Amino acid sequence: MTRFFLALAALFALFAAPASAQGRFVEFDQPADIGKVHVTVWLPPGYDKEPKRRYPVLYMHDGQNVFFPKRSGFNKVWAADKAALSLINARRVAPFMIVAVDHPGAPRFLRYFPTRVVNPEFAKGIERFAKGKLGGDEYLTFLAGTLKPRIDREYRTRPQTRYTAVAGSSMGGLISLYALGERGDVFGKAAAVSTHSPLVDPDLLKQQPQMAEMVKADWRRYIAARLGAPKGRKLWMDHGTETLDASYGPYQAVLDESVAAAGWKRGKDFESRVYKGTAHEENAWAARLPEMLGWLLADWKR
Template identity: 30%
Template sequence: MQPWSIEWKGRLVEHVFMSEVLKGNPLHDPYERPLWVYLPPGYDDDPARRYPAIYMIQGFTGQLDMWRNRTAFRKNFPEMVDELFTKQETPPCIVVWVDCWTSYGGSQFLDSPAVGRYHTYLCDEVVPWVDLHYRTLASREHRGIAGKSSGGYGAMITPMLRPDLWGGFATHAGDALFEMCYLPMFPASVRALREHYDGSYEKFWQVFRSRVPLTRESDFNLLNDWGMAACYSAEKDGTVKLPYDTTTGELIPEIWERWLQWDPVRMVPRYAKALRSMKAIYIDAGRHDQFYLDLGAEAFRQALELIGVRDVFFELFEGTHSSIEYRYPLSLRYLAERLAP
């Protein structure tokens, strides 16, 4: 295989999407965003045929062009998508890649006064635009969403919040069971602030923006804590509230509780009706995930079982949080089979 070129059987169309709801966002991030739409082989041959649509969203710090990143001796994900549908063993789908990057690293696909209205952008701008411009089967029964890590988080919570739009989802190591995936990072963040930034997030951001970012391993912890707080516990005026004391690491219970309200595991009982209506739920994670998201995956599965949702694909595979893009075609095929007419 020549890693720098393939012969596409379908086609990937690249757009620049102008969002109205992201104009004037608190971080002054771009409101013109890249949007990719993959059309499967045969799309142009039958102008009457319509297709399910599956939306792909990215993890924290992800931006759209990263989908083209290549691991040694492997195809990148858009190439894997084309290979999957070229084999004609999977019901053909339209695949949509959405960019929700922010200068804090991500949006968690929520509306936040500190970050912007990324949930509204995804659900009320991008989805209707795709349905208008492409031959989708424009109903929830034929629309799914998938992602990894924070993208997996978005894939879990978006259909809970908007079951009128989404009929299935796939989460690869999605952020869940927050005391396992986030809480262990807090002490390391407090030490990093003390050792490198005079105990101040203001100093961290000043240094971060004045040099090549993420030069220290601990910088990712600091970026992640702040980015999550901006999504889960910002005040109405956009002030970011951290769930711990930056000197001692002591939890601030009322702010931590605001985070827990957005934990997918804890959201399941509140959104039981929406989850019971899903046509497809796919959950997986590596058994040795560095952020213990295998534990979150199991906790999410158990929460679903408690509300009576048992028709779920679930697997803990041998692997970590890294280099698991080979899993994406598995979930894409699962969603395609469940969401096809």
């Protein structure tokens, strides 16, 4: 826990820096087939002073919880701009942009659900329970086909796959991992944080062991069929051991085994870590974000 508090202290010390040294934000509403989506772009310090420089981009889900406590669901955020600044100032990574994409509120579970991971019968059952259509494919189409092209047109990005990353937690972790499997041509790096790997309520799976085994089998099938060899891509996965994260271990073990079986080498192509004593919440994610991004984005050099 000491490392947790030290990391938070280092991050929030950056709040005292002058505004010009903190970068700047741009916000807009993006029309889309999935409905209007609010987007917040963070531009790192120097973006306006170096007109010839181009920047890698990190896309993050649950945009309400990425930067601004007043917009967040629990008055807690990832403080992603502060984590980025700490890495950039330490010259561990090159300056990069962050694009935070808001979730839709109540339909969040449907929007971030990795549709093709589950077998069709299970998918129909989930849709009946959730009273809506699983929307992970449509969301990825929006990210890759609508939002990213706009960002690449309007900002000085490095649009190549290796310079495009995606990150999220819980259901956002699911859709980040799914993006690497479904749109590996667009997203070359993914951080799946406190990934909701059971897919549904973990307590339901504890009551129905056969369903739990079905979820694990679906993960094995999906990773084997869709992830493919790394080919320069990178994947970070993690979870804590408290609250909702306490249920993730057995499912994360299946993911680790399946990713390795697909030819990904742990420590080089993928990382999977357990943060003992940490819960399923933004302060925990903020504390480990510099470590996470430092590993994931290490090849984004100046």
